[in-house]
Amino acid sequence: MISPAARDALQDWLAYQKSLRGAPQTTLDAYGRDVSDFLAFITEHKGEAQGLRALERISVTEMRAWMAFTRGDGVGPRSLARKLSAVKSFFRWLSEREGIEPTAVLSARSPKYQRKLPRPLSPDAAQDVIDTLSFQTTQPWIGKRDEAVVTLLYGCGLRISEALGLLGSDLPLGEALRITGKGGKERIVPVIAPAREAVERYIAACPYPMEADQPVFRGARGGPLNPRTLQQTMARVRMQLGLPSTATPHAMRHSFATHLLNAGGDLRAIQELLGHASLSTTQTYTAVDTSRLMEVYARTHPRAK
Structure with a gap:
């Protein structure tokens, strides 16, 4: 006892x-x-x-x-x-x-284990996911809601809890958004035009008022949107598109980081955008990129065949 x-x-x-x-x-x-x-x-x-x-x-x-x-x-x-x-x-x-x-x-040493690498989607697959979300429901406003949330995950690198934590007081979205992430750490995240437009389309269609102290993203009955609901919708989308089980809402955030890195993004800047406390966490995406390059090498290099 x-x-x-x-x-x-x-x-x-x-x-x-x-x-x-x-x-x-x-x-x-x-x-x-x-x-x-x-x-x-x-x-x-x-x-x-x-x-x-x-x-x-x-x-x-x-x-x-x-x-x-x-x-x-x-x-x-x-x-x-x-x-x-x-x-x-x-x-x-x-x-x-x-x-x-x-x-x-x-002084106790932590056991060694193989760190799982994030599994990002390709840019085309990420866009296909966003384009397909709105067809998962007979209620147009719910389709626009899911599209807006996932666009924030992919376009701004938000965690799902951060996107669902947005309140009416955060509206209208400007070119940047102040996010409070893990451990109460604040960061400023640029909001790209497609994300702002997706949120605006959702707000225009949402049957519930955008009150300052209420969540922006609502469930079908008006309460806060449960992340499980979005995960289930993503599961249907990936089945339709033939994507692997790793194509989850969180994978959209991984995709945001990996695609920025592939485009020449600075690792420190990506760390700030994601809200990682440690650069070593962000460096995982370097391993993802290296892994992808080695797969391409193995498929295409003459001596690898």
Whole structure:
């Protein structure tokens, strides 16, 4: 059983993640599960509830035991790396707030895993997706809505949560948009003309008023548009177009970045447009481009045949 002091500390840390760092609820839920599972393991491993002072006596050996136990429970290296990251973040916070020595926890090495490369669509396929979206419903305003959202993902590189988070107060869209992304980080995103025009067509057709404190993109009954609804629509579109299962709404954002890079875009500028905290995340698209070039090489070079 987790000690009351450790449980209270966990709740305070989650509140900090929400209020000061702007973590979404899905992330908070995952953090809570990951750290709770870790604390429960340490409690059982040591045979007694671990108060805050006891937590700083966690050893490197015990960290290895937890990681081995978690892997043995069927958790893959990518998921284990995520869990370890949450635990380390919690202990950094404990160190700053309670003066707990976190060295053993922070020195635990994350497992290596093969990073999945984004799977962008070709420019023609991306345009085909946008052109096909409006034919997935008998209600014209809903077709215009889906087209507007996906055009924002592809034309501006927005995350789906960022597009669906737009409020009536953000209208009318100008040539740039202030977006609050992960961790509450703000960025300015240029809005291309096709994206502005798609949103304008949707607004003109939408049966619900664009109130300042209400979401721009509405569901069929007027509530906020559920991202799952858009994902299901994209699934129908990719089946019609014969696209792979990786052709998701988020793939449109990947396509935005990859197509900019292919056109000679600066990696730092693309990082700012996407709202990536680390350049290494944006550099993934360099790997995508290299992978694509190697595929072309393998198909066309005489010595590769």
